[in-house]
Amino acid sequence: MKRQSLIAFDSETNVFHLSNPLISYVMKIEESGVLSHIHFGKKVSNYTDNKKYPRRDRGFSGNVPLHEERAFSKDTLPQEFSGHGSMDYRIPATIITRENGSSLLDLRYETYQIIQGKPKLSGLPQTYILEEQEAQTLCITLKDRDLPIYVDLFYTIYEKRGVIIRSAKYRNQTEQTIWLDKAASFQLDLTNSGRFTEVIALPGAHARERLISRQRITEGVKSFESRRGSSSHQMNNFIALTHTHTTENLGEAIGLQFIYSGNHAFEIEKDQIDQLRIVGGINAYQFQWQLSTNEAFQTPEMILSYSDEGLNGMSHIHHELLRERVTRGKHQYEPRPILVNNWEATYFDFTSKKIEALIDEAAALGMEMFVLDDGWFGKRDADTSSLGDWFEYEGKLANGLKGIAEYAHEKGLKFGLWVEPEMISIDSELYRQTPDYLMQEPARTPAASRSQFVLDFTRKEVRDSISQQLRKILDEVPIDYIKWDMNRSLSDVYSAYVENQGEVYHRYVLGLYDLLEELTTAYPDILWEGCSGGGGRFDAGILYYMPQSWTSDNTDAMERIDIQYGTSLGYPISSMGAHVSASPNHQSGRVTDLKTRGDVAMSGVFGYELDLTALGEQEKRIIKEQISTYKEIRQIIQQGKFDRLENPFEQNIAAWQFVSPNKKEIVVFMARRLTSGQPPFHEIRLVGLEEGMYRERKSSLIYSGSELMTMGIYLPDFHGDFQTEIFHFEKIVTGEEEENASIN
Ligand code: DGJ
Numbered sequence: 001m002k003r004q005s006l007i008a009f010d011s012e013t014n015v016f017h018l019s020n021p022l023i024s025y026v027m028k029i030e031e032s033g034v035l036s037h038i039h040f041g042k043k044v045s046n047y048t049d050n051k052k053y054p055r056r057d058r059g060f061s062g063n064v065p066l067h068e069e070r071a072f073s074k075d076t077l078p079q080e081f082s083g084h085g086s087m088d089y090r091i092p093a094t095i096i097t098r099e100n101g102s103s104l105l106d107l108r109y110e111t112y113q114i115i116q117g118k119p120k121l122s123g124l125p126q127t128y129i130l131e132e133q134e135a136q137t138l139c140i141t142l143k144d145r146d147l148p149i150y151v152d153l154f155y156t157i158y159e160k161r162g163v164i165i166r167s168a169k170y171r172n173q174t175e176q177t178i179w180l181d182k183a184a185s186f187q188l189d190l191t192n193s194g195r196f197t198e199v200i201a202l203p204g205a206h207a208r209e210r211l212i213s214r215q216r217i218t219e220g221v222k223s224f225e226s227r228r229g230s231s232s233h234q235m236n237n238f239i240a241l242t243h244t245h246t247t248e249n250l251g252e253a254i255g256l257q258f259i260y261s262g263n264h265a266f267e268i269e270k271d272q273i274d275q276l277r278i279v280g281g282i283n284a285y286q287f288q289w290q291l292s293t294n295e296a297f298q299t300p301e302m303i304l305s306y307s308d309e310g311l312n313g314m315s316h317i318h319h320e321l322l323r324e325r326v327t328r329g330k331h332q333y334e335p336r337p338i339l340v341n342n343w344e345a346t347y348f349d350f351t352s353k354k355i356e357a358l359i360d361e362a363a364a365l366g367m368e369m370f371v372l373d374d375g376w377f378g379k380r381d382a383d384t385s386s387l388g389d390w391f392e393y394e395g396k397l398a399n400g401l402k403g404i405a406e407y408a409h410e411k412g413l414k415f416g417l418w419v420e421p422e423m424i425s426i427d428s429e430l431y432r433q434t435p436d437y438l439m440q441e442p443a444r445t446p447a448a449s450r451s452q453f454v455l456d457f458t459r460k461e462v463r464d465s466i467s468q469q470l471r472k473i474l475d476e477v478p479i480d481y482i483k484w485d486m487n488r489s490l491s492d493v494y495s496a497y498v499e500n501q502g503e504v505y506h507r508y509v510l511g512l513y514d515l516l517e518e519l520t521t522a523y524p525d526i527l528w529e530g531c532s533g534g535g536g537r538f539d540a541g542i543l544y545y546m547p548q549s550w551t552s553d554n555t556d557a558m559e560r561i562d563i564q565y566g567t568s569l570g571y572p573i574s575s576m577g578a579h580v581s582a583s584p585n586h587q588s589g590r591v592t593d594l595k596t597r598g599d600v601a602m603s604g605v606f607g608y609e610l611d612l613t614a615l616g617e618q619e620k621r622i623i624k625e626q627i628s629t630y631k632e633i634r635q636i637i638q639q640g641k642f643d644r645l646e647n648p649f650e651q652n653i654a655a656w657q658f659v660s661p662n663k664k665e666i667v668v669f670m671a672r673r674l675t676s677g678q679p680p681f682h683e684i685r686l687v688g689l690e691e692g693m694y695r696e697r698k699s700s701l702i703y704s705g706s707e708l709m710t711m712g713i714y715l716p717d718f719h720g721d722f723q724t725e726i727f728h729f730e731k732i733v734t735g736e737e738e739e740n741a742s743i744n
Contacts, residue, residue, distance in 0.1 A: 006136040006157045007114050013049040016112070018138060018155055022162040023306050025155065027080055027140070032067040033108030035142060037078040037189045040164070041252065041306050053077060053191070058273075062087040065106060065145065076273060078189035081142060081153055081168070083107040090277045091221060091267050093168075093184040095284070096149060099176045107142040107151060114138055118156045118165070123510055123517075124300050125259050125544030127156070127165050127325045134159050148173035158325075162317045167301045168281075172291040179502070180289040185258070185281035185299040190241075195252065196276060197244050199224075199268060200311075202236035202566050207554035207587050209233045209535040210566040212649050214242075217270055225265035227285045229454075229490025229505055230532060231539040237264040238318075238539075238570035241278070246310060248644050249687060253307050253314040256280060257570050259326065260300035261541040262509035263287070286493065288502025300541065311569065312643045312687070319572035319642060326540055327547040327575070329520065331527045335634050336548060336574070337368035337414055338627055339481070339607040344555070344581050346611070348375040348382055352398040354613075356407055361612035363411040365620060366627040369481060369607075370408045371416035376401060378428060383487075384451040387423040388430030388437070390469035402477045409478060416481030416527075417473070421466045422512065423452045423487065430465070437462045439492060439508075446492035454488065457511035458495045458504055467515060474523055484516075484546065486532040509541075516545040529577060538567065538575075548575050548605050555581035555609060556588040557600040558722055561654045561671055564603060565644060573658070574638040578604025580626070582611065592722045594619055596671075598626040599724035603637060603656065603669050606630045633667050633728060636660040640667075643687050648673070653715060655684045663690055666729040672718050685712035694729040702732065 008017045014029040015038070026038040026047060036053065061075035065086050074088035083105030084092045097103045117132035129135045137156040143149070149172060156165040166186040172178045190196055199217055201224045202210040215222075224239055226232035237258040245251050256278065258264050263283035270276055281299055289297050303321065307313030323332070340362045346354060359370050377393055378386025386393075392401045399407065405415040424431055424438050431438065439456040440446035446453055456462050473479070495504050520528055528546035530537060534553035542549060552563045560578065567576055578601040584591050601607070608623070615623070630637075640658040645668075648654035652674055658667045670684060689705035696703070703713070708729070716725050 005114075006159065007138045009112065009114075010049075015047065015049050016138060016140070017047055018157045018164065019043055020157060020159055020161075022160075023157075023164070025157070025164050029109045030077070031069070031072065032064050033110075034064055034074065034077065035080040035107075035109050035140065037080050040188060040254070040304065042308050076271070076275070078191050078275065079187070080140070080189075081107060081151060081187050083144070090271055091269050091279050092182065093187040093279050094151065094170070094180065095182040096170070097179045097181055098174075099178075103181070105149065106145040108145055110141040110143040110150065112138065112140045119154075121167070121298055121301070123513060124298065125326070125513060125541040126301050127259070127303070127321065128328075129158075129325070149178060161321060162306050163321055164304045165301050166304060167299050169296055169298045170291065171296045172293060175293055177293070178291050179500075180287075180291060180297055182284035182287070183282060183289060183297060183299055184279045185302040186279070186304065188254075188278045188304065190276040190278075192275075194274070195243060196241040196254065198242045198246075200240040200242060200569065202238055202569065204233050204236070206233045206533050206536065207552060208559070209538065209552050209563055210236050210569075211562055212566045212569065212647075216244075217268060217276065219270045221267055221269045223265055223267045225283050225285070226263050227283060229262060229493065229508060230486065230537045231258075231261050231264060231541070232489070233533070233536040236538065236570070237266075239266050240311065240314060240569065242311070248312050248647070249310040251308070251310050253311050255303070255305035255307075255314045255318055255570060257303040257305075257318055257540055258300065259303065259540040259544065260509070261512065261537055261539050263505055282506060286502060286505060288500060289506070290500040290503065303540070315569055315644070316641065318570045322540055322543055323572045323574055323639075327543050329547065330524055331547050333639060336527065336605045336638060337481070338366075338630060339369040339371050339416060340367050340612060341371040341373055341483075341579065341607060341609045343373035343418075344586055344609045348380065350375065351396075352404060355397065355404055356399075357613045358611075359404075359408050359411050359413060361615070362608075363413055365612065365623050366631075367413065367608065369414035369416055371418065371481060371483060372401075372404060373418040373483070374420075374485075376417070385425045385427035387420055387425040387452050388428040388455070388466070390419065390421070390466065390473060392473075401473070405477045405479060414480035415478060416483060417477070417479050418483045418485060419470065420485040420487060421470060421515070422455055422457055424455050425452055434465070436496070437465070439490070439495060441492060441494040442496055444492070449488035449491070452488055454490050456495050456497065457515070458507035459497050459511070463511055463515045467518060470519065471522070474526070479526060481527040481529065483529045483531050483550065486537055513541070513545070520545050535563070535567070538571065543571075543575055548577055550577045551604065554587045555579055556585040556590050557592045557597045557724070558590060558673055559588060560600050561648050564600070565648055565654060565656070568642060568644060568656070573604060573642050576604040577607065578602075579607040579609040580623075581609045590722070594622050596722050596724045598622070599669060599726050600671070602626065602630050602633070602726065605638065606634070629726070633658075633665075636665050636667050641688065645684055645686070646670075646682070653682055655715070657686055659688055664731040664733070666694065668727040668729070669724065670715050670727070671724040672715060673722060675718065675721050675723075679717075681717075682715040683712040684715055685709060690731065692734070693732040695732055697728040697730065703729075
């Protein structure tokens with residue numbers, strides 16, 4: 001069968017049309033080479049170009065320079081990428097300053113190229129392809145009207161995904177130096193703001209990450225951003241545009257997700273005639289990139305998804321893309337081990353004896369990995385010292401680190417280790433020997449946070465010294481998993497080794513990516529987990545190197561429902577670490593049943609984080625059951641299709657479901673927070689099932705798929721606060737289906 005091209009250019013209408021069966025993206029070269037945006041959304045068949053953008057002479061919206069048509073203005077025309085200073089008063093995608101101090105930039109179409117597949121970016125995380133045929137990339141080059149300053153706009157479209165991947169490359173071909181003061185990855189101008197009236201963002205705080213905030217888009221500019229040097233707990237780099245009527249399963253949604261781990265900004269402007277402009281990429285705050293003659297700057301990628309199947313439809317696109325074409329390596333689809341982490345069991349206060357006792361219990365309970373958290377290196381007994389000293393704390397573990405790792409292996413468990421490579425303590429060998437490795441303006445006291453400071457990762461020699469230490473440990477100790485933590489935001493962002501200080505934030509992130517690429521490539525068997533005081537750097541950039549991340553330091557089951565629900569908007573379940581911890585919970589003090597804690601954590605990459613040696617017999621029995629249940633449903637949870645059913649941000653209950661890749665099994669999670677004297681009944685309706693009959697495992701009750709979807713089942717008549725339940729349905733395979741399956 002002949003493959004259809006995914007990208008077409010019509011030289012009569014000057015229209016570019018990127019399309020697959022799900023989406024279309026349409027642009028047009030207007031008069032004088034202004035590149036306009038026409039459509040991003042559902043697939044359009046047989047586009048005629050007869051729906052012209054209306055031309056109207058609007059007061060104070062002047063004309064395109066060198067084009068004297070009064071009704072043609074950059075101030076209203078939807079555009080693909082805007083420069084600065086030629087009568088477009090909306091937020092620009094880029095600001096470029098030249099040696100004479102001018103930042104005027106008037107971008108016009110220059111040329112285009114269609115590339116089979118997708119070119120690789122160097123030094124950045126990115127979406128990838130497995131074979132050339134699965135995607136095509138359009139590169140449109142814009143050029144300043146007068147000067148050889150170019151912006152290459154990249155658009156990749158996959159054959160079967162509802163996404164466009166965008167990025168921009170800025171090139172300086174002038175004889176002089178220029179400075180990028182703002183270098184967005186994308187701009188999206190939407191003509192009819194009646195279609196997208198709301199924005200969903202994922203704000204939060206430490207131990208309260210990625211909570212859903214849905215807001216009406218009003219006049220003016222609204223920005224969702226991080227200035228902390230990382231993607232941050234406070235504002236994740238994922239947003240969605242929706243209509244007021246968009247629900248989990250119905251209506252239009254556009255998802256915007258940045259594949260980057262540093263400062264970001266999404267700016268949304270509703271203009272004078274109710275049109276929307278969205279610009280996103282690296283935050284312009286404290287950013288300035290110097291480009292000498294013939295130099296170029298490549299931005300990180302932005303994922304633009306479109307779904308007309310509600311927020312769940314949008315999330316499916318991001319889940320599948322991140323799982324299949326962003327995460328990499330041996331563990332991408334592998335069942336992730338059920339772990340126990342000693343952090344909340346011991347904090348810094350542990351001995352070999354204590355750790356071995358935890359390992360013994362973990363093995364007896366059926367767990368699969370032991371993770372030794374903070375406190376094993378330097379002279380680390382508190383969070384005030386030793387960061388940067390990635391050698392074993394002599395004498396703290398009587399049998400040594402290797403002894404502990406071997407002990408875990410003897411007991412049939414994998415062994416994992418915690419590190420925080422980007423940081424330095426003043427009380428450390430590293431600081432005593434190389435104080436200039438600390439990021440600061442020389443002779444100016446930097447701000448501490450958690451008594452620690454940031455290493456200047458813009459410098460290769462700094463990264464190399466950390467890499468050498470880590471490699472020694474990784475070579476000497478049999479390690480199966482690494483938890484890579486980062487426990488503060490950047491401050492005092494200055495490097496005496498970088499010529500232009502506006503580059504330090506981004507060069508730090510590039511340095512981090514460089515080290516992550518080096519280590520994850522050198523140790524491909526290790527399962528790497530990202531962490532930043534919980535979920536402070538939970539982003540698509542980190543997932544390119546490490547397929548999972550610690551979701552939050554908050555392990556309170558009730559708060560976790562919100563955190564996991566919000567996170568699922570843009571991130572696959574296989575990326576979310578979720579652990580059962582002690583009750584009362586260490587963060588909130590809330591008391592919940594072990595069952596509740598287990599049920600919630602089982603909706604992620606499951607593990608434990610409590611003192612196993614302090615468990616009673618009854619608790620051990622429950623934990624054994626949880627572990628055996630999770631082993632049965634693990635691949636449905638980690639690799640299945642996830643749908644949100646009931647939104648805990650709107651009500652006292654929550655529900656979600658997972659459908660196995662072969663569609664034969666469904667796991668449903670339900671929760672109710674607070675009880676009441678006369679609780680209402682709730683019917684929970686499932687989605688996306690096949691025809692046929694399903695048996696629920698615990699009750700053995702049989703339901704038809706159609707019944708489960710149209711009528712649903714009742715939320716259990718719970719008694720008391722903080723109650724949860726998990727249901728596991730299996731499709732009853734008929735003789736005929738079995739036969740068909742064996743033929744196929
Ligand atoms: C923050 C992490 O999120 C915790 O899980 C733990 O590893 C601590 N850091 C250790 O310092």
